[in-house]
Amino acid sequence: MYSLAEENYIKTIFHLQQTKSGAVSTNAIADSMDTKASSATDMVQKLADKKVLSYVKYKGAQLTEKGKKIATRIVRKHRLWEVFLVDKLGFHWDEVHEIAEQLEHIHSTELIKRLDTFLGSPAFDPHGDPIPDEHGNFIKTEKKLLSQLNKSQSGVCVGVKESSPEYLQYLDKKKISIGTKINVLGKEFFDGSMVIEVGRDQFFVSKKIADNLYVQTT
Numbered sequence: 001m002y003s004l005a006e007e008n009y010i011k012t013i014f015h016l017q018q019t020k021s022g023a024v025s026t027n028a029i030a031d032s033m034d035t036k037a038s039s040a041t042d043m044v045q046k047l048a049d050k051k052v053l054s055y056v057k058y059k060g061a062q063l064t065e066k067g068k069k070i071a072t073r074i075v076r077k078h079r080l081w082e083v084f085l086v087d088k089l090g091f092h093w094d095e096v097h098e099i100a101e102q103l104e105h106i107h108s109t110e111l112i113k114r115l116d117t118f119l120g121s122p123a124f125d126p127h128g129d130p131i132p133d134e135h136g137n138f139i140k141t142e143k144k145l146l147s148q149l150n151k152s153q154s155g156v157c158v159g160v161k162e163s164s165p166e167y168l169q170y171l172d173k174k175k176i177s178i179g180t181k182i183n184v185l186g187k188e189f190f191d192g193s194m195v196i197e198v199g200r201d202q203f204f205v206s207k208k209i210a211d212n213l214y215v216q217t218t
Helices: 004-019 026-033 037-049 065-087 097-103 109-119 165-173
Strands: 053-056 060-063 154-160 181-187 194-198 201-205 213-217
Touching: 004 026, 004 037, 004 060, 004 065, 026 037, 026 060, 037 053, 037 060, 060 065, 065 097, 065 109, 154 165
Parallel strands: none
Antiparallel strands: 053 060, 154 181, 154 213, 181 194, 194 201
């Protein structure tokens, strides 16, 4: 059993390692946790003592196999709860992250097994992120950022890199969700902004918007 704070650090390091190979610096961990670097260092050393991660001063931290298993269990619970909240309780995809952050710390293995069965063992959460199975395995899909597409290319939205309520609400306004087809009508070399077509609507999106939307090309 690990404390809520310990689990949050384990999950944060896991997510950081998905975007960066090798060790993760304590400064990066502190930034993600919105805390002081000294506090992050103290927690990292504590988790290293528990063999959840390996830590080398000035080089950073890496989850051990034990730590990866703990992290994938937390991620699995979080994403299953998001599916439950959206599909069964009618929450919107911009409302569920913080609630799932609380529910992911429930430790009952049997509850999560039954939740998974009740939901039909979903492979993806409402934001398009893969849900690890009970053995910690993820489904890997080929995807790229919308910003990587060129003029006249098309893609289907399969996920979001940024899942803040504000970003998801922006996508809602533009009628973009998982499964939406997006056609690139134009792309500005200067700033990376794009003209895209969604259904019958055509509009500009900034590079920041395009850099946070995953698509599969069609």
